[in-house]
Amino acid sequence: MNLLKGLEKAYYLEAYTIQSLFSFDISPFIQVFQFDKGDFIIQEGTEPEYLFYMVEGKAKLYVTHKNGKVSLINFLTPPIFMGEIELLNEEKYSKSIQTSSKCICLGISIEKCKEKLLADAHFLKYLCIFLSNKSTAHSTKYTKHQAYPLENKLAEFILLSSHQSIYKEKHTEISEYFGVSYRHLLHTFSQLSEAGIIEKIKTGYKVIDKKKLQALADEIK
Amino acid sequence: MNLLKGLEKAYYLEAYTIQSLFSFDISPFIQVFQFDKGDFIIQEGTEPEYLFYMVEGKAKLYVTHKNGKVSLINFLTPPIFMGEIELLNEEKYSKSIQTSSKCICLGISIEKCKEKLLADAHFLKYLCIFLSNKSTAHSTKYTKHQAYPLENKLAEFILLSSHQSIYKEKHTEISEYFGVSYRHLLHTFSQLSEAGIIEKIKTGYKVIDKKKLQALADEIK
């Protein structure tokens, strides 16, 4: 992790200005962080220091269970707040965020800024909308995931995440995302292959029968 | 559903004043609703008219899937906002809320009040905290539910919901809450019985071996 200064800092502050989210001058309170691939932006159990706003990169929100299982709760892509829960409630971080590529984050010092933020209607309104969208997305995901077998959810996911009919996500990540074992994910992929819906290629899978895939996805509400 | 007037209305407004959540006079915008057991406070697909704040009763938040499955997302108990997501985003209701006993709700007219609410830092701060707690609770529930078998989750739930070692929830509801079949819930109850941890009685179950039950619950993060 690097704290950017000088020209680099200025560049990102200008390219991704977030002043419009606040009704007071936020610039004195912002740092620009650069996280390398694999770095932790936030670690479970540590004390929050910054409210982060990711402007570039891609990260993963994780939680680790007692039994050693890891749940990938979500993929995080800009623009997104991170650590806003801990800004609102005096709590340690309960989840981890790890980058999956280089990430640029604006960090607003909680210590210096908390009171101002919690009194700023403009920011609070934005945050409320952000939180409510997050909540909706989350509850949609999980109620779906509870009500349908992996085959349907995977069909939906392949359609969403493939480009030009090519799917190339990492099995290890996706199995954690769906909360199923690696083995079972593989098994479901080969089912789809055997049904002639997708086809294994060097770099991943190719969608052969989009209609059937869509039909599987459409079984989900 | 009844709109209360006169003395009844005055009684609830006084008993459960929510003026402290707002920095403007909210009283002109509040109605008092009484819902009977089984009534829908909110129905999927309908247009939001009120931001509700439940002060008495108990209700259930549901979603219905294409495949006919129903997920009981949560039990709602006072004090709680309902319909706040739809206040923030211009959307129809995406879930249903049905009472499981008589409920008293304060209803704030969205049409008359939306602008004032979304500019009130005091209210927005409260709402942010509410939403963030909801989000945390939700994500905790679902990551747990994905990572542990019913036996553990049920053990935790029995401990939480039993009084004086007596558990008496409805199987039909609880199976929907956990997103498992009725059959499987029953099966898990009899496992716990066979292990001598609980015992079936007329009105429900009695906790026999609290330590073992706690141990099962403790396997969960």
Place this chain on the structure above:
DNA sequence: ATAATAATAGGAGATATCTCATGTTTTTGA
């Protein structure tokens, strides 16, 4: 370039959970 690490792949058997079917008991509404 090479060793270490992470990701892919698939077999085999166990277990958690589901669906369907059927009967009994309790609760509820007219």
Place this chain on the structure above:
DNA sequence: TCAAAAACATGAGATATCTCCTATTATTAT
């Protein structure tokens, strides 16, 4: 109070998913 509806109970067989194991590629770091 009686019939209908909801809730409880349980068997049997199917299926979704898991764990453990063992190889074979890719990637990454020194």
